[in-house]
Amino acid sequence: MIDIKLVNVTKRFGAITAVDNMNLEIRRGELFTILGPTGAGKTTTLKLIAGLLNPDEGEIYFDGQLVNDLPPEERDVGFVFQGYALFPHMTVWENVTYGPLVRGMDPEEVERIGREILSKVHLLERADSYPYELSGGMQQRVALARALASGSKLLLLDEPLSALDARLREELRFELRNIVKEVGATAIQVTHDKYEALQLSDRIAILRKGKVVQVDTPINLFTKPNSIFVANFICDMNFLEGIVKKVDEDGAIVELRGGPLVRTLDRTHRAGERVVVAVRFEDVEIKPGETKHVYGIHGKIERISFLGPFIRIEVILENGEDVSVKLPATIGYKFELGDRVTIYFEPAKIIVYSYPREGLAEELIVE
Amino acid sequence: MVINLAEKGIDTRKLLSKLFLTATLLSLIIFVFLPTFYLISFTFIEWDEVYREVFANPIIGDEHWQQIKGILTFSFRIALVSVLIDMLIGIPLGYILARKQFRGKGLLEDLVTLPLVIPTSAFGFATLITWTTVAGIGGLLGLGRGLVEQNYVVPIIRIPFLILIVHVTLTFPYVVRIFQSKLEELNPEFEIASRSLGASVFTTFRAIVFPQALPGLFSGGVLAFARSLGETGATLVVAGVSTTASIAIVRWEFEFKIAPASFLGFLLIIIATSLILPVEYFVSRERSGATLPNITEILRLEKRLLKLEKIISRKLHWVKEVASFIFISICIILPIFVVLNSVILYWHVDPFTGRPEGGVMYQLFGPPNYFQALMRATLISFTVATISTYISVCIGVATAIIIEKYRFCRIIRSLLKIPLVVPTSTLGLSMILLWGSKGLGLVNPGIWLIILTHIVFSVPVIVESTLASYEGSEVDVYEEAARSLGATPYDVAETIILPVIKRGILTGAILSFTHSLGETGATFIVMGRDATVSTLVVSMVEALAIPAALFASTYLLALSLVLLFIFRKLSKG
Numbered sequence A: 001m002i003d004i005k006l007v008n009v010t011k012r013f014g015a016i017t018a019v020d021n022m023n024l025e026i027r028r029g030e031l032f033t034i035l036g037p038t039g040a041g042k043t044t045t046l047k048l049i050a051g052l053l054n055p056d057e058g059e060i061y062f063d064g065q066l067v068n069d070l071p072p073e074e075r076d077v078g079f080v081f082q083g084y085a086l087f088p089h090m091t092v093w094e095n096v097t098y099g100p101l102v103r104g105m106d107p108e109e110v111e112r113i114g115r116e117i118l119s120k121v122h123l124l125e126r127a128d129s130y131p132y133e134l135s136g137g138m139q140q141r142v143a144l145a146r147a148l149a150s151g152s153k154l155l156l157l158d159e160p161l162s163a164l165d166a167r168l169r170e171e172l173r174f175e176l177r178n179i180v181k182e183v184g185a186t187a188i189q190v191t192h193d194k195y196e197a198l199q200l201s202d203r204i205a206i207l208r209k210g211k212v213v214q215v216d217t218p219i220n221l222f223t224k225p226n227s228i229f230v231a232n233f234i235c236d237m238n239f240l241e242g243i244v245k246k247v248d249e250d251g252a253i254v255e256l257r258g259g260p261l262v263r264t265l266d267r268t269h270r271a272g273e274r275v276v277v278a279v280r281f282e283d284v285e286i287k288p289g290e291t292k293h294v295y296g297i298h299g300k301i302e303r304i305s306f307l308g309p310f311i312r313i314e315v316i317l318e319n320g321e322d323v324s325v326k327l328p329a330t331i332g333y334k335f336e337l338g339d340r341v342t343i344y345f346e347p348a349k350i351i352v353y354s355y356p357r358e359g360l361a362e363e364l365i366v367e
Numbered sequence B: 001m002v003i004n005l006a007e008k009g010i011d012t013r014k015l016l017s018k019l020f021l022t023a024t025l026l027s028l029i030i031f032v033f034l035p036t037f038y039l040i041s042f043t044f045i046e047w048d049e050v051y052r053e054v055f056a057n058p059i060i061g062d063e064h065w066q067q068i069k070g071i072l073t074f075s076f077r078i079a080l081v082s083v084l085i086d087m088l089i090g091i092p093l094g095y096i097l098a099r100k101q102f103r104g105k106g107l108l109e110d111l112v113t114l115p116l117v118i119p120t121s122a123f124g125f126a127t128l129i130t131w132t133t134v135a136g137i138g139g140l141l142g143l144g145r146g147l148v149e150q151n152y153v154v155p156i157i158r159i160p161f162l163i164l165i166v167h168v169t170l171t172f173p174y175v176v177r178i179f180q181s182k183l184e185e186l187n188p189e190f191e192i193a194s195r196s197l198g199a200s201v202f203t204t205f206r207a208i209v210f211p212q213a214l215p216g217l218f219s220g221g222v223l224a225f226a227r228s229l230g231e232t233g234a235t236l237v238v239a240g241v242s243t244t245a246s247i248a249i250v251r252w253e254f255e256f257k258i259a260p261a262s263f264l265g266f267l268l269i270i271i272a273t274s275l276i277l278p279v280e281y282f283v284s285r286e287r288s289g290a291t292l293p294n295i296t297e298i299l300r301l302e303k304r305l306l307k308l309e310k311i312i313s314r315k316l317h318w319v320k321e322v323a324s325f326i327f328i329s330i331c332i333i334l335p336i337f338v339v340l341n342s343v344i345l346y347w348h349v350d351p352f353t354g355r356p357e358g359g360v361m362y363q364l365f366g367p368p369n370y371f372q373a374l375m376r377a378t379l380i381s382f383t384v385a386t387i388s389t390y391i392s393v394c395i396g397v398a399t400a401i402i403i404e405k406y407r408f409c410r411i412i413r414s415l416l417k418i419p420l421v422v423p424t425s426t427l428g429l430s431m432i433l434l435w436g437s438k439g440l441g442l443v444n445p446g447i448w449l450i451i452l453t454h455i456v457f458s459v460p461v462i463v464e465s466t467l468a469s470y471e472g473s474e475v476d477v478y479e480e481a482a483r484s485l486g487a488t489p490y491d492v493a494e495t496i497i498l499p500v501i502k503r504g505i506l507t508g509a510i511l512s513f514t515h516s517l518g519e520t521g522a523t524f525i526v527m528g529r530d531a532t533v534s535t536l537v538v539s540m541v542e543a544l545a546i547p548a549a550l551f552a553s554t555y556l557l558a559l560s561l562v563l564l565f566i567f568r569k570l571s572k573g
Helices: A042-050 A092-102 A107-120 A136-149 A166-183 A194-200 A218-223 A228-234 B002-008 B010-045 B047-054 B063-099 B105-117 B120-132 B161-185 B189-196 B201-230 B233-238 B245-254 B258-284 B302-315 B318-345 B360-365 B370-405 B407-415 B417-421 B424-435 B447-472 B475-484 B489-518 B521-526 B533-542 B546-572
Strands: A004-013 A016-026 A031-035 A057-062 A077-080 A154-158 A186-191 A203-208 A211-216 A237-248 A251-256 A261-263 A274-280 A284-288 A296-306 A310-317 A322-328 A340-345 A351-354
Touching: A004 A042, A016 A042, A016 A057, A016 A211, A031 A042, A031 A166, A031 A194, A042 A077, A042 A154, A042 A186, A077 A136, A077 B189, A092 A107, A092 A136, A092 B201, A107 A136, A107 A166, A136 A154, A136 A166, A166 A194, A186 A194, A194 A218, A194 A228, A203 A218, A203 A228, A211 A218, A211 A228, A218 A228, A228 A237, A228 A274, A228 A351, A237 A261, A237 A322, A251 A274, A284 A322, A310 A340, B010 B047, B010 B258, B010 B370, B010 B417, B010 B424, B010 B447, B047 B063, B047 B258, B063 B105, B063 B161, B063 B201, B063 B245, B063 B258, B063 B318, B105 B161, B105 B318, B105 B489, B105 B546, B120 B161, B120 B233, B120 B318, B120 B489, B120 B533, B120 B546, B161 B201, B161 B233, B161 B318, B189 B201, B201 B245, B201 B258, B201 B302, B201 B417, B201 B424, B233 B245, B233 B521, B233 B533, B245 B258, B245 B424, B245 B521, B258 B417, B258 B424, B318 B546, B360 B370, B360 B546, B370 B407, B370 B447, B370 B489, B370 B533, B370 B546, B407 B417, B417 B447, B424 B447, B424 B521, B447 B489, B447 B521, B475 B489, B489 B533, B489 B546, B521 B533, B533 B546
Parallel strands: A031 A186, A031 A203, A077 A154, A154 A186
Antiparallel strands: A004 A016, A004 A057, A203 A211, A237 A251, A237 A274, A251 A261, A274 A351, A284 A340, A296 A310, A296 A340, A310 A322
């Protein structure tokens, strides 16, 4: 078990800055996830930690020791690849014991480690199979076993479950977490799947354009996203532009485009400031008919999508903006396309952000 | 006309496609396979004479058989040692080309390809003067003489030094190129995984990369071996007193000792074929990657080896770059520069005696009048190259199409590897025996026989490059799309298949054109009085007209460099 520290790390590829002045601290024994859209620099970060790439600037520390100049084979990390990279000309056994062997361990020790690790991933009976004879899930476990077998206390996982089909992926999430916790390794995982990250991790770092936007526990990230980008990436949210009209001791009143008013508990913004009001799909209240209410906004149902347990209703407000509402299917089924409705935002469930410098649309891009 | 027939109905269509298949197969057999295999049947048909001459000559007894045995072991020794050296150079070089990105990589690739397109006789001559005369390395080192004697034999392996140099230089590209393309297919993640598991660069190469690239190394090695067995052009120039198998065939042919020559050729074809087919089979099997018994583990050397590899990986990783650089500089770049430099030195007079008779100008335009011979040879070379390439493209493209269309034609692809590895002088002999007065009596030695000979080795090259571009693009999908849009098979061939594979055909055509210009071994036997430029170089060297040979070599090298340049432009596109 070790802790990792990245201090002001920058990595460029030609004109592209893949990792931009990154600071990150990963605690001992933690299952840490690096989450972000494609091209955010996740895999580059992982490769920098593994020593497969060298940073242009900054330092990387393992347990307080500077490791910048150590080649990958001396950093003692286990790397699990997206496509597993199991050696095709070697059996499961040979794959798993490769690490101990090339590190020059004694044959008896190699034998012991191989047996121990393979039984941990329930693949001891398949030791003599070749990788291509195994199912995707088994290959994934061999890859994990191989990374663990060299005794490394740091496990790096590059989209470890992405090559599996959706069902298997969910099954293996818990297994992955159990194995990692059982051997007591520090593990860093890269993924672009937010559900996987939220379910699996002790803490998550959100990356955007090579920068860390927020590091927190899954529940904190979900309840208190610190920026529009994170909110949009982690939660399903509505974002509406507006201007703070008045601030009193209860909070602020925001005037949306076209005039509708929204009551919030936010007191961090001053009157006249341009802001963005964010509300989760599931936190929007929707009532049939056009009722009179100071903070109610009228609209018309534009689209209804059935998502199994939930129904998502898209409403066009009278000011022309879209709002999505997520309802349990047992309640939502009553609404029909073209229905007139009234939308209401509960003040306690609204997050108010300053209007982003580069514009709202830019901030909402996740790919 | 085709359209009209097609409109009449399905029967005409079937008839036409049968006609196409038959015509293609027939021309393949007549122009490519018959000449290749004729020598074998010739040996059986004329077995009585062969036996009498080779094993039971009334005067010299089995002297020829003894000679053949000696020559064959000599040729084998050369080929084996050459391939071993090819591996030593080819593995690191292939690795560098496949895995490293650096400035001048394109140039390095060109230099590696150069021996494949270079006219062998000119290259042999360049090597000869580089090593044995004061104009070459000797002069550079200030020795006042050549670095080695022409007939200097490397001890222990007992191979003449110059023969070894030309054979290694002419065969190593096969190993490099095939090994490189195999490595490029290999997912680099395997290497990253291995290194992250604690293996050094060198250990990774030994345990992960090498076993997976082994099939590529095998097929490259076999091609290099076969090429070395058959090398004639450069060997003729540098051989001096030694005789390799392919040279023996040339010499015996000129002494009208057809029986021993054909028997030796027969043995060479059998050997080359029995080498290439098993390896083809082994390499083409589904699961690539070979499992070798782990010798180091058995000997309990693994641990020490790992330490050694770690040291090499950290401290000595530059050796492979430097060694490759030195090899390429000395064996490829230097000879070319020496030839250029010598032409300048010898332009007006022999720089050492001061006599104008030893100058290039005198030999070209003076009484020896080599210029006229050179011009005539150029005309013949280009005529041969143009006509043989044209015919080969027609046969080759048709063959490529039937290989893709008919299942049973797939075997043709493997069979076509054989003409590529049949020793060139053997091929020449086979051509003369088949078409000449002893056989069908249709074509006498001369330009037409040269053309027929060049077709034999051009067709396989064109078929291979056409197939490569056919398989590289998704022609099948386009074809289905076109058919579903209402195109007839003929429309599809004309509007879809041909345009897509155009580049492959062009590449093959240029390769075979260049090959035809530089071919020496077979041409030497079948040319009669119509010498080509590359054979003229051999004649000049034999007549000791060194300045003329210098000029002709420069001229040939320049031509092949221009063609290589065009080839690169086209293949990179």
